[in-house]
Amino acid sequence: RIGQYGGVVPALQIEGQQGAQVRISILKGFNPVLNDAKYPNNALGVRGLIEERLRRGSPQFPVNNFYDVQSRDYTLGVDGKVCIQDFDGNFNFSSVPNYSHKTYIAIVANVLAGGFPEGPIARIFLHPTGVDVSDTCGSVLCLGETSSPTSTSNIPSASPTTSPSLSPTGAPTGAPTQNPTLAPTSTTLTSSPATSPTLEPTSSPTMSPTLEPTASPSAAPSVSPNVAPAESGATLSPTENKLCAPIYPDPGMWTDAVLPDISTVMSLNNTADAGVVELIIHPNSDSMQRSTIRDNSFVLKNKASENIQAILIDVTDCVMSDSVFDPDGTAGDAGFLALKFKGSDQTYGGESVFKFFQDPPFNGDPVIQEVAGSTGGYKGLYYEFPTPLAKGQVMRFGVEMDGNSIAKVADDKWKLGAYLDDAQKTWNLGGISGSELIGSRFYVKFQNGATAMGHIGSDGYKAGGKAKAKYRSSEKSVIIKFVTDTGIIRSDEKRIGQYGGVVPALQIEGQQGAQVRISILKGFNPVLNDAKYPNNALGVRGLIEERLRRGSPQFP
Numbered sequence: 314r315i316g317q318y319g320g321v322v323p324a325l326q327i328e329g330q331q332g333a334q335v336r337i338s339i340l341k342g343f344n345p346v347l348n349d350a351k352y353p354n355n356a357l358g359v360r361g362l363i364e365e366r367l368r369r370g371s372p373q374f375p376v377n378n379f380y381d382v383q384s385r386d387y388t389l390g391v392d393g394k395v396c397i398q399d400f401d402g403n404f405n406f407s408s409v410p411n412y413s414h415k416t417y418i419a420i421v422a423n424v425l426a427g428g429f430p431e432g433p434i435a436r437i438f439l440h441p442t443g444v445d446v447s448d449t450c451g452s453v454l455c456l457g458e459t460s461s462p463t464s465t466s467n468i469p470s471a472s473p474t475t476s477p478s479l480s481p482t483g484a485p486t487g488a489p490t491q492n493p494t495l496a497p498t499s500t501t502l503t504s505s506p507a508t509s510p511t512l513e514p515t516s517s518p519t520m521s522p523t524l525e526p527t528a529s530p531s532a533a534p535s536v537s538p539n540v541a542p543a544e545s546g547a548t549l550s551p552t553e554n555k556l557c558a559p560i561y562p563d564p565g566m567w568t569d570a571v572l573p574d575i576s577t578v579m580s581l582n583n584t585a586d587a588g589v590v591e592l593i594i595h596p597n598s599d600s601m602q603r604s605t606i607r608d609n610s611f612v613l614k615n616k617a618s619e620n621i622q623a624i625l626i627d628v629t630d631c632v633m634s635d636s637v638f639d640p641d642g643t644a645g646d647a648g649f650l651a652l653k654f655k656g657s658d659q660t661y662g663g664e665s666v667f668k669f670f671q672d673p674p675f676n677g678d679p680v681i682q683e684v685a686g687s688t689g690g691y692k693g694l695y696y697e698f699p700t701p702l703a704k705g706q707v708m709r710f711g712v713e714m715d716g717n718s719i720a721k722v723a724d725d726k727w728k729l730g731a732y733l734d735d736a737q738k739t740w741n742l743g744g745i746s747g748s749e750l751i752g753s754r755f756y757v758k759f760q761n762g763a764t765a766m767g768h769i770g771s772d773g774y775k776a777g778g779k780a781k782a783k784y785r786s787s788e789k790s791v792i793i794k795f796v797t798d799t800g801i802i803r804s805d806e807k808r809i810g811q812y813g814g815v816v817p818a819l820q821i822e823g824q825q826g827a828q829v830r831i832s833i834l835k836g837f838n839p840v841l842n843d844a845k846y847p848n849n850a851l852g853v854r855g856l857i858e859e860r861l862r863r864g865s866p867q868f869p
Contacts, residue, residue, distance in 0.1 A: 315373055318406055318418060319442030321798050321815070325397040325404075325420070329389050333424050337397075338384040339404045340419040342376025373438045376417050380409050386425065406446040416441055564809035567867030570630045573669040578695050579625050579758050587765040587784040588617020588704075590757045592626070594747030594769070598776040602734060604744035606648065608655040608711040613702070617759065620701035625756040628714075629669065629692045631769070632752040632834060634865040635716040636745055637690025640667050644690025645715020646743035647724055652696060655709035661696065668693030673717045673860070690717055701760050714745035718860035719840075726853045732839035740839035747778030751832065755780040771832045791823035793831075809867055836868060 327335055344367060349358040357365055367375035383404050387395045397403055408416035418439040424431040575581060591614040595603045605611065615621050628636050640662045642649035651662030669692035694712060702708060719727065719742060732740045753769040767780035793804040796818040802810030821829055838861065843852040851859055861869035 316437060316439045316800075317442050318439040319444035319446060322446055323798075327387065327389065327395050327397075327422055329393055329424065331389060331391055331393045333389045333393075334386060334426075335389060335395070335422055336384055336386050336425050336430075337404075337420065337422045338382060339406075340379055340421065341381040341408075342374060342417045342419065343378060343380050343409050343415050344376060345378050374417055374419055380416060381407075408441065408445075564811060565866075567807050567809055569807070570634060572629055573627065573693065575625070575627070575756065578668050578693065579623065579756055579764065581756075581766075582762055582764045583766070583784060584763045585784050586619070586761055586763040587757070587759060587782075588615075588619050588763075590615055590617055590621060590624075590765060590767075590782045592624075592755050592767070592769070592780045592782070593772065594750060594778040595774075595776045596747075596772060596779070597774055598747070599774050600776050601746060602738075602741045602744055603746040603776045604741060605714045605746075606650050606711050606744075608653050609709045610711045610747075611709065613708045613710070615702050615704055615706050617765075618704055619759040619761050619763070620703050621698060621757055622701050622760045623695065623697040623758040625668075625758075626694045626753060627669065627692060627756070628750055628753040630752050630754060631750050632868060633716075633745075633749045633836065634868065635718050635861060636714055636749060637671055637692060637717045638667055638694055639690045639713045639715040643688040644673070644717055644720050645713070646719055646722070646727075648713055648715075648743060650711065650713040652694065652710060652712045655711075666695060667691040668695050671717065673720045673864070689720065690715065713743075715743045716745075718857050718864060719743060722853065722857065726844070727840045727842060727857075729842040729844065729853075731841060732837075742839055746776040747772065748774075748776050748832075748834065750778050751834070753778075753780075755782050757782040771830055773830070789824060789827065791821050791827070791829055794820040794822070796820065838869075 325337070327337065329335065344360065344363055346360045346363050349360050351358050355362055363377070364375065367377060385403055387397075389395050406418070418441075419436055420439070421434050421436045423434045591612075593612040593614070594605065594610060596612065603610070613621075613624065628638070637644050639645045639649050640651040651660040652666055653660045670689060671692050672689045727742055728739050731742065734740055747769075748771055750769050751771060755767045755769060757765045759765070763784070765782035765784055767782035769778045769780040771777065772779040791804075795802040795810055795812075797810075797812070798815045799811075802808055819831070821831065823829060838854065838857055840854045840857050843854050845852050858869065
């Protein structure tokens with residue numbers, strides 16, 4: 314993958330065989346032609362013509378001359394690594410004088426035997442951001458507006474594609490804090506995405522997204538999909554703003570959830586005849602210990618002129634993908650409850666109400682399926698009103714929800730040594746709050762046959778969620794860019810990122826003038842008990858974490 318250089322002083326780590334002698338060379342290349350004069354049949358000018366040929370012929374390293382070459386020899390340590398922090402004393406990233414934006418860098422390394430290469434040359438290619446390399450940036454990134462580099466694989470014969478990458482190297486790490494919180498903010502996009510919008514917060518944001526990262530890449534890097542995130546066991550130690558850390562494996566890609574066939578439950582008819590219906594879960598609450606089992610957890614408001622015939626809540630695509638409906642106690646902890654409306658003692662269960670059954674992530678694996686009866690839960694809740702819900706009417710209801718990963722784990726096992734909340738109470742492992750349903754979909758069927766759909770998002774509080782089902786002529790969405798010194802993670806790439814070390818920046822792109830709510834969701838497994846018991850060699854905590862890694866590797 315092609316990287317970039319500029320801003321924070323980078324670090325370089327070489328990995329190989331213990332004790333091997335390695336030669337590292339920094340090759341600085343450029344095109345020395347500066348003449349922009351045009352001549353017949355050439356609208357690019359002399360320099361432009363040569364640079365266009367170079368971009369097409371060798372987009373990873375579009376140079377025809379070396380400006381400078383720096384080489385140093387190193388011996389790999391007992392761990393088979395050498396880490397170079399002090400670039401000022403070993404190498405430098407100075408550019409061609411008065412031509413700084415056009416100096417490209419290749420870093421190559423090879424094992425030596427008697428001063429000669431013993432094997433193939435390892436190489437990486439870096440394109441300039443246009444910002445000088447400096448150790449005066451501080452811990453926040455110094456990034457300018459840049460052009461995205463290309464991918465070294467599948468090099469096109471015409472204009473190159475783009476690849477999301479910012480160099481320098483140095484891997485961020487850090488285990489997530491065990492304190493799930495939600496910090497929503499509202500911002501307004503003030504310019505079109507084509508002009509790299511900056512954000513103007515309309516309420517106090519938790520992060521200051523003032524940096525402008527690279528232009529939008531169109532191709533994701535080549536990594537293996539469906540790889541569980543790596544366990545990070547080290548910390549990043551910046552020294553004088555020069556980074557040096559172990560090279561962590563790429564956490565991999567994530568894939569969209571496979572949505573169920575809604576037509577098996579509700580025939581969709583998205584027309585302008587549909588009205589507006591609101592669904593609110595745990596409104597205005599900052600308590601992360603909330604549970605949907607209470608019969609006033611969900612509030613349904615009919616603001617349409619038409620009567621509501623049926624509703625469907627589908628949690629297949631919610632961010633915390635471990636969440637399921639548990640009407641019979643087989644999917645989560647010992648508690649269970651089918652659909653129950655406020656003011657009524659009657660409950661509604663069975664296959665007519667609960668849809669889209671999902672096997673637990675450990676189904677059929679005797680290594681981690683330590684108890685019988687762990688049959689899984691449901692991703693869908695469907696209810697057809699015996700008497701249609703009229704305009705202006707409000708219904709409140711509750712239903713038990715749990716994480717599929719804790720199915721049939723006895724309470725006395727997971728509560729032993731469990732994480733305590735701020736009130737020093739055992740964390741409510743099975744409780745699902747409104748915010749933990751963010752990303753879910755909400756469908757409404759009206760008596761006139763029209764249907765409406767909405768997405769559950771944050772209500773602005775830590776525990777709340779809400780959706781508005783309505784007629785949709787089109788969907789409106791944004792792209793998130795998470796920017797660190799090691800690159801850019803984009804929401805449309807579906808690549809798992811990492812955080813830690815250098816303070817990151819966020820950039821949101823979307824329709825000019827759109828109001829956007831940003832939420833940071835911090836998740837963890839509150840079970841700390843490592844005790845073993847029959848048919849479980851992993852311990853209680855290990856058992857649940859293994860299930861999570863299998864069931865939702867992108868957010869376990």
